[in-house]
Amino acid sequence: MKVEQRPAESKSPATLSDKATLLKLHREMLLVRRFEEKTAEMYQAAKIGGFCHLNIGEEATIVGTISSLRPDDYVYSTYREHGHAIAKGIEPNAVMAELFGKETGTSHGRGGSMHLFSQEHRFYGGYAIVGQALPIACGTGYSITYRERDEVVMSIFGDGATNIGAFHESLNVAKLWHLPIVFVCVNNLYGMGTAVNRASAVTEIWKKACAYNMTGERVDGMDVLAVRRITDQLVEQARAKHEPSLLECVTYRYRGHSMSDPDTYRGKDEIKEWQGRDPILTLGDHLKQQKLLTDQEIQKIDEEVTAEVEAAVKFAEESPEPDPKELFRDVYAEAGAA
Amino acid sequence: MPVLTMRDALNQALREEMKRDESVFLLGEDIGLYDGSFKVTRGLMKEFGEKRVLDTPIAEEIIVGAAIGAAMSGLRPVAEMMTVNFIMVAMDQVVNAAAHIRYMFGGGTKVPLVIRTPGGGGHQLGAQHSHSHENWFAHVPGLKVVAPGTPADAKGMLKSAIRDDNPVMFIENEGTYAVKGEVPDGEHLVPLDKNDVKRQGDDITICAHSRMLIVAMDAATELEKEGISAEVVDMRALRPLDMMPVIESVKKTSRLITVEEGWRSYGVGAEIASRVYEEAFDYLDAPVARIGAAEVPAPYNKRLEKIAFPGKADVVVTAKALLGKN
Ligand SMILES: Cc1ncc(C[n+]2csc(CCOP(=O)(O)OP(=O)(O)O)c2C)c(N)n1
Ligand SMILES: [Mg+2]
Numbered sequence: 232m233k234v235e236q237r238p239a240e241s242k243s244p245a246t247l248s249d250k251a252t253l254l255k256l257h258r259e260m261l262l263v264r265r266f267e268e269k270t271a272e273m274y275q276a277a278k279i280g281g282f283c284h285l286n287i288g289e290e291a292t293i294v295g296t297i298s299s300l301r302p303d304d305y306v307y308s309t310y311r312e313h314g315h316a317i318a319k320g321i322e323p324n325a326v327m328a329e330l331f332g333k334e335t336g337t338s339h340g341r342g343g344s345m346h347l348f349s350q351e352h353r354f355y356g357g358y359a360i361v362g363q364a365l366p367i368a369c370g371t372g373y374s375i376t377y378r379e380r381d382e383v384v385m386s387i388f389g390d391g392a393t394n395i396g397a398f399h400e401s402l403n404v405a406k407l408w409h410l411p412i413v414f415v416c417v418n419n420l421y422g423m424g425t426a427v428n429r430a431s432a433v434t435e436i437w438k439k440a441c442a443y444n445m446t447g448e449r450v451d452g453m454d455v456l457a458v459r460r461i462t463d464q465l466v467e468q469a470r471a472k473h474e475p476s477l478l479e480c481v482t483y484r485y486r487g488h489s490m491s492d493p494d495t496y497r498g499k500d501e502i503k504e505w506q507g508r509d510p511i512l513t514l515g516d517h518l519k520q521q522k523l524l525t526d527q528e529i530q531k532i533d534e535e536v537t538a539e540v541e542a543a544v545k546f547a548e549e550s551p552e553p554d555p556k557e558l559f560r561d562v563y564a565e566a567g568a569a
Numbered sequence: 570m571p572v573l574t575m576r577d578a579l580n581q582a583l584r585e586e587m588k589r590d591e592s593v594f595l596l597g598e599d600i601g602l603y604d605g606s607f608k609v610t611r612g613l614m615k616e617f618g619e620k621r622v623l624d625t626p627i628a629e630e631i632i633v634g635a636a637i638g639a640a641m642s643g644l645r646p647v648a649e650m651m652t653v654n655f656i657m658v659a660m661d662q663v664v665n666a667a668a669h670i671r672y673m674f675g676g677g678t679k680v681p682l683v684i685r686t687p688g689g690g691g692h693q694l695g696a697q698h699s700h701s702h703e704n705w706f707a708h709v710p711g712l713k714v715v716a717p718g719t720p721a722d723a724k725g726m727l728k729s730a731i732r733d734d735n736p737v738m739f740i741e742n743e744g745t746y747a748v749k750g751e752v753p754d755g756e757h758l759v760p761l762d763k764n765d766v767k768r769q770g771d772d773i774t775i776c777a778h779s780r781m782l783i784v785a786m787d788a789a790t791e792l793e794k795e796g797i798s799a800e801v802v803d804m805r806a807l808r809p810l811d812m813m814p815v816i817e818s819v820k821k822t823s824r825l826i827t828v829e830e831g832w833r834s835y836g837v838g839a840e841i842a843s844r845v846y847e848e849a850f851d852y853l854d855a856p857v858a859r860i861g862a863a864e865v866p867a868p869y870n871k872r873l874e875k876i877a878f879p880g881k882a883d884v885v886v887t888a889k890a891l892l893g894k895n
Contacts, residue, residue: 305642339675348674355641356674360665366631367666370638370646377594377620377644400631407626561676562710564734568679 247456250523256298256455257518257529260290260511262536263314266323269540270313270330274490278548279330282359283344286314288485289417291510294318295458296385296415296480299466305353305384307368310345311417311484312357315387319354321347327543333550340553341561353382361422362392365401365414372410376473383469387415391422393436402443405475412475413465417452420481423488424496440477452480453508456517570751578720578752579609579685579741582727583647585755587617590645593731596623596632597649606651607687607746629655633662633684637670637736640682645731650686653702653740660705667736668711682736683727689742689780689830690878696866699874701779701831706738707808707840714808715761716740718782720750722805725759733761740807742780742830764811766818770800773888774818776841777828778804781879785828788884797888807837815841816849823854824891828879833861858887 247253267285274283286293289311297306297318308315316326321337329336330344337347337354345359355371358364368386375382392398393416405412416436420427428434440447446468450461458480465476483505487494518524573581587593599606601614601624614622625632629650636646650656656663667680690699707714713735717723723741730737767782768789777785782803789799800818804810819825825845827838838859845857863877889895 337675338673338677341675342673346673348677350677355638355678356670358666360661363634363661363666366634366662367638367641369631370635370640371642372638373623373635374639374642374644377639397630397634400626400628401634403626403628404631404635561672563713564671564676564679564681566734568676568734 247460253514253518253523256294256459257511257514257524258532258536259294259298259318260455260514261533262323262539263290263293263317264511265533265536265540266317266326266543267313269544271486271490273330273544279344280332281343281345282310283330283490284311284488285484285486285490286311288505289419289452289482290314291455291458292417292452292480292482295455296387296462296478299459299462300383300385303353304382305355305368305371307355307364307371307384307386308357309364309388309392310357310359311389312347313344316347316349316354316357320352321349321354323539323543324546325349327547328550331547331550332552333547334553335546335550362388362395362397364388365392365397368412369401369404369410372405372412373408375411376409381470382411383466384410384412385415386412387417389422390416390418390420390427390436391425391430392416393439394431402440402445402475402477406443406445409473410475411469411473413462413469414475414477416477416479418479418481419484421488421497423492435479437477437479446474446476447479448476449479449481452482453505453510453513455510455514570753572749573720573752574746575720575723575748576607576609576746578724579727580611580613581752582724583610583613584616586728586731587613587621592643593645593647594621594623595647595649596625596636598625598627598632598651600624600649605649607743609685609746610649629659630662633659634666636682636684637662637667637680640680641670641678645681647683647685647731650684652698652743653686653688654698654700656684656686663706663712664709668709672711679734680736681734683730683739684736685727685739685741687741687743689744690862690867691744691874693869693871693874694867695869699867701829701862703738703740703807704831704836704840707810707837711736712808713737713761714740715806716779717805718745718777718779718803720748720752721757722759722803724752725757726761726805729758729761737761740779744780745783748783762806762809762811764806764814765803766800766814767803768799768801770798770822772798772822773824773826773891774800774802774815774822775826775828775884775888776802776804776815776838778807778837779830781828781830784879784881785884787881788888791881791885792888795889795894797892797894799888804837804841810840810844812841812844812848815845819845819849820852823852825853825857826860826884826887826891827857828860828884830878831862832864833859834864836861855891858891860884860887
């Protein structure tokens with residue numbers, strides 16, 4: 232599928248010729264890729280239980296959107312959120328430890344792959360009910376306006392979530408109440424095995440914003456620079472004008488829906504075609520053309536992030552399990568709890 | 570002590586807490602400009618403005634969801650669900666989100682949220698506006714559930730609920746908003762986890778909450794005329810469920826009736842009875858008797874409706890039967 236980018240006034244490209252930013256985008260995408268490859272391996276080795284949904288293929292969308300935020304901005308996500316958490320700054324150690332169910336994990340082993348969280352990083356959680364987090368993200372948006380702050384909320388969800396009531400209720404109030412939210416739809420063309428055109432009457436998801444008189448944009452979610460550019464604009468619009476928006480990033484997951492999906496509903500050719508537009512290789516080529524990186528340097532970055540992921544596995548392996556005596560901890564907040 | 574209706578006691582609690590704490594705000598359908606379906610929020614938008622008394626679209630999932638997000642981000646929302654029947658379309662937010670967020674995120678956040686909502690029947694409103702569902706919520710770890718039956722408790726428990734750091738389901742009843750009672754002025758706090766003996770007695774124990782507390786009290790007055798001394802325990806704290814006053818009472822009376830406005834199956838009375846069997850079986854002289862609504866969707870017809878919901882006569886007859894005095 233060829234993706235047309237909606238014309239959007241481009242910000243000065245200068246923001247994205249900055250070498251440090253470009254290298255950061257590249258490194259983060261590679262980190263997410265290597266992390267998820269390792270996660271698959273650890274899942275197969277039965278170190279990780281439950282459901283496990285990978286971000287492989289979606290790195291440009293993830294890093295392109297989240298890198299646009301400030302540390303004090305908020306991210307709400309789904310069960311497919313390992314990469315989102317890492318992009319928001321959570322240490323791979325804490326993410327891997329959570330996948331391993333360890334006490335040192337982001338959610339102290341109580342959440343698992345689908346429920347990462349970090350107050351410190353304003354990563355406001357992975358939610359495993361499709362569409363559930365959008366209304367909650369609106370509440371954080373309301374709190375920001377209520378307290379007259381200038382933070383922004385990014386609410387990330389899949390294409391499947393745009394057919395559920397909560398999505399529509401959320402877009403409506405976000406616009407009605409002028410909430411500082413960017414809704415990011417990761418359109419990876421499928422909700423489990425159901426293609427977008429078999430689930431949604433409107434296949435160009437950005438158009439759903441029109442019903443709420445809201446800015447809607449569509450971007451090639453395999454092109455990290457394009458994603459970042461448009462997100463910068465939408466984040467700025469949310470921050471400065473309290474105008475929400477819906478950004479559709481068209482991307483693809485190379486792997487099945489979850490680790491237990493045999494992936495029988497889509498052709499191998501389709502997967503190959505999308506892999507041919509790999510976001511990390513594409514940016515790598517761009518950086519080489521611009522003479523900002525050499526093959527050797529890319530190799531070195533790869534080795535560094537791979538080592539970081541290996542260290543995360545070691546950390547997770549060596550971390551303690553939750554204490555059975557603490558099964559009931561945090562069912563309720565005690566008076567005066569954080 | 571001033572005498573207030575339940576409605577005004579709740580209104581006073583909201584006003585006092587909003588004055589005390591800037592982070593407290595209200596949201597719900599028609600709670601502001603319209604003054605609330607049952608006028609509990611009367612005058613509050615005028616006094617506190619549209620930011621702190623937020624009229625929402627008719628979209629229960631966004632009301633509860635946004636309240637959760639606001640609660641996680643530094644505010645203390647009090648959401649009104651027009652009636653408990655409408656919360657069904659927001660159950661995902663209540664159960665899967667509000668109740669579970671703190672635990673599933675390893676204690677990394679908290680959800681200081683109050684959801685106020687009235688249940689109850691008896692107004693010929695039929696099957697979609699008459700039921701009581703507090704047992705649904707009381708089933709769920711992570712939620713607190715209270716259902717006061719007097720104006721004083723309503724005020725004191727609502728103030729405590731707003732100050733609590735957990736999601737609290739605050740169950741009201743359409744049939745009690747006009748009920749009057751003495752209500753202490755100002756700082757009056759009633760704990761969320763303490764049930765309360767509302768009437769002393771020796772022969773039989775009657776447990777009830779919300780509107781059924783009033784029914785139980787009336788029944789006790791009637792029983793007294795027939796020489797039966799009933800003790801009434803107000804089960805205003807449903808989760809966590811404070812069984813202490815019930816157990817103590819049963820040790821004295823050896824007979825127990827539970828009264829609830831909802832259906833008996835898998836209900837509040839079922840839970841209380843099980844706990845009494847577990848903790849005070851040897852003190853019982855008769856099986857626990859449970860009174861609840863007839864197991865039908867609430868009928869519209871006035872006569873049928875009257876039969877379908879429990880009343881004073883049901884309690885009196887049951888008490889006499891348990892004591893072998895019919
Ligand atoms: C309300 C609800 N219904 C069904 C499911 C099961 N389920 C989990 S993920 C998923 C597909 C969601 O697709 P999409 O929103 O496109 O996100 P993606 O997995 O593609 O990232 C389904 C049906 C669920 N978690 N929640
Ligand atoms: Mg999808």
